[in-house]
Amino acid sequence: MKKLILALLISFASTSVFAGSHSPCGVTSGSINILANEFTTYRIFMDEVKSCAGPDADFNVTHSVDHNKLQVAALSANPAEFSAKLVTNGSITPLMNDGLIRPLDDLVAKYGSNLNDNQKITIDGKIYAVAFMANAQHLWYRESILNDLGIAVPSTYEEVIAAAEKIKAAGVMENPYAGAFKSGWNLGQEFVNMYLGHGGEFFKSGSAQPNVNNEKGVAALNVIKKLTELSNPDFLTQDTNAVKEEWESGNVALMHVWNSGAASLLDDEGDQNIKADTRLAPSPTVGGGNKPATTLWWDGIAIATNTSDENAEASFRALVGAASSTDLANNNPNATVWLIKGYTPGDTAGPVVDAASRGTTPYPSFPHMSLMHGALSTELVEFLQGNESAEKALADVEAAYIAKATEQGFL
C-alpha cells in the first residue's frame, strides 16, 4: 500500500510539472513513421524531430523525391504505411480530397503552446497541418559575371533573357540560364509560375473547366521556350537537384530555383569561389505584370487519419517539438525561411519575404489542381522541342486534363 501511494505521488508530481505546457519532446510510447520529400532543409528539420522524439522513441523517416506519388496510396491503407507526412500547400490537397489526414485541434491545444498562429493551417475552421517553413522559387545570380559584363540584376524575365543572351554572346558561358525543366512535375511547375506571373487563371471561375489555352498561356510558354534555349540542351532531364549541381560546377550564371536550395548551395562543401559569388534576388516579373512569376509555398506537418491515436500523438509530439524549436530556426537561419516563433531571418530570407510582400499567389489549392499539373507535366514537352505550336500544346493540356478530370469525377 505504501508503495502504491508513493507511486501515485510521484506520477502526480510529474504530471503537475507539465500541466500548463505539455512538453512535446521525449516520446516513450507509440511509433513514429514519417514520409517526407528529400532536400537538405528537410534533413535538418528531421534531425531535430529525431532528437525531440528522444532515444526511447520508435522513430523512422523515409525521404523520397517521389513523396507526392507515394502519399495517397500509403496513407489510404488502414493502418496507414506512415503515421505522418510532411506536406506543402500543393501536396495537402490530394490528402484532404480523400480525408486521409486528421484534424489536429486537440493535439495543438495540448502540445502547441509555442506555435505562432500563422503556423496553423486551418481549413473550414479545423487545423489540418502545422507549417514550419515558407518557400518560393526565385532568381539566383553570379555577381562577378554580371558585374564584368555591366549587367544590372534583372527584375523581369525579359531582362533575364537579355542578360543570358549577353553572357552567351560574350562567350563566358555556353548555357548561362538554368531552371528545373525536367519533364514531369518540375516542368509543370515552371508553367504554373509563368502563367500566374502573366495573371492567368487555371480554371474558369467557379468550375473545374480548364482555362489555359489563351493569350496568357501562349505568352507564358514562349517565355519558357526562350529560357530553355539559353539552358543546357539536356534541360528536359534536369530536376532541381541537377540544376544545383550545374550551378556548383560553375556552368550557370542565372537560375530560378527554390529558396531552400541555400542550405546546400551555400554550405561549406563544393567550390567556395562559386559560393562566395552566389547572390539571391527576388523572383522576376514577366510580361509587364506586377506580381513576381513564382508561387508561395508553406511546408508543414500532417498526421494520417488511418493510424492509431497513440501513434498519431507520438508523431505529432516529435514533429511539433521541432516545428516550435526556436533553436532549430536560429541555429540554421539560412536553411530556409522558418515560420517558427522567435526566428530572426537570415541573409537568404529576402526573396521569399519580397515575394510575399508583393502579393505573389500561393500555389493554387483546388482539389483538381493536381490533375491540371499532371497534364501540364506531359503535354508541354513537344512544344519545347519545337515539334508543335504553343496553341496546340495548350489545347493538348486541356484535352488531357478533361479526360482525367472526367474519370476522377470532377467534370
Place this chain on the structure above:
Amino acid sequence: MPHRTFIWFILPTALAMILFIGLPIVSSFFQSLHIENEQVLMEVENCDPFGCTTNVRVDVEATEKIEAENPLGRFNGFGTYIDRNHLAFDEIREAWDNKSSIGEFKDIVLNLPFYKALLFTLTFCFAVTPPVIVLGFIVALSVNTLAKSLKGLIVFGTILPMIVTPLIGSLVLFWMIDSQGIIGASIQILFDDPNLSLKASSNLTWITLIIYGIWHNTPFAFVVFYAALQTVPQDPLEAAYIDGATRFERVRFIVIPHLYPVATFIMLICLMDNFRVFEPIIGFSAEGVAQSLSWMIYQDLRNENKMLFGSAGATSMLTILGIAFLLTPVLIRTWKEFKTER
C-alpha cells in the same frame, strides 16, 4: 498421354495461372469499365501563413456516402477506352474530317498519347528483336568454338547485361552518355560538336534506348542459342566437312535449319518482352520524348496524385490485345510446324 492424366498433370499450374494471372486480368477489365464517383465540392475558408482565402475542397463526408453506395464507381462502359487518352475515336474522326493532307492527319494522330506510346513501343519492338536474334546467334557460335577452359568465364561475361537490373543498367548508361560522361564527351569530340547531346534530341534518345535494348536482350538470345547448339547432330556436320563444305556453308545449311524453331521461340519471347518496354524510359529520364504503353500505365498509377485505376486498366487491356495481335502470326507458324512434325 491420356487426357485424364494430362488434366491431373496440368491442374496445379492451371489453378495457379487462374489465380495469379486470370483473375487479376478479369479484375483490371472490370475496373476499366468504371470511373470514379462524382466528387462533391464545397466552399470553405482556408487560412495559412499567407492569409485567409475562400477556396473549394472536396466534401469528404458527402463523397464517402456516395462511395459507400457505389463502391466500384460509375459504370462507364467502354468510355475510358475511347476517350482522348486512349483510342481517341472522336479526335481521330475529327482529324480525318478536317484534314488537309494525309501528313497532317498522321501528325495529329501520332500526337495523341496512346498512339504516340504505341509508335514508340512498336518501333522499339521491331528495331530491337531482329538484331538481338542475329547478335545472339553470332555470339553463341563464337563462344561455342572457344577452348573449354575459357568458356565458363566468357559465358558469364556475356550474360552480364541480362543479370544487371534493367533500371541500374540504364542508369549507368544514362550517366555515361551525359555530356560530361565518358561516352557523351567522346561523341562530342568525335563529331567536333560541343553541343551534341544524346539526351536532348528525341531521335538520338530513341536510338540510345534501342541500343540499350539490344545490349540488354542479346544475352537471352545467346543463352538459348548456345544451349540449342549443343544439340546439333555431329554426323551431318562431319559428313559436310568431308564433302568439303566451308564453315559458312555448314552453318547455313545444317546449323541454321536445326536452330530454326529455337529462333521462333526467341522471337516470341523478345517481342513479348519488348512490347512492355518500361525500365529504360525511367532510367534514361526519357519520359519526355519516348513513352511506351507500360509507361502510360505507370503514369496513371504513380505520377498522378490520385490513381487513375480505370485508365490504367484500359491501357492494360489494350496492351494485352496488342501483344496477342503481335504474336498471332508467330503462334500460327509454331502451330503449323508442330502439326507437320507430327
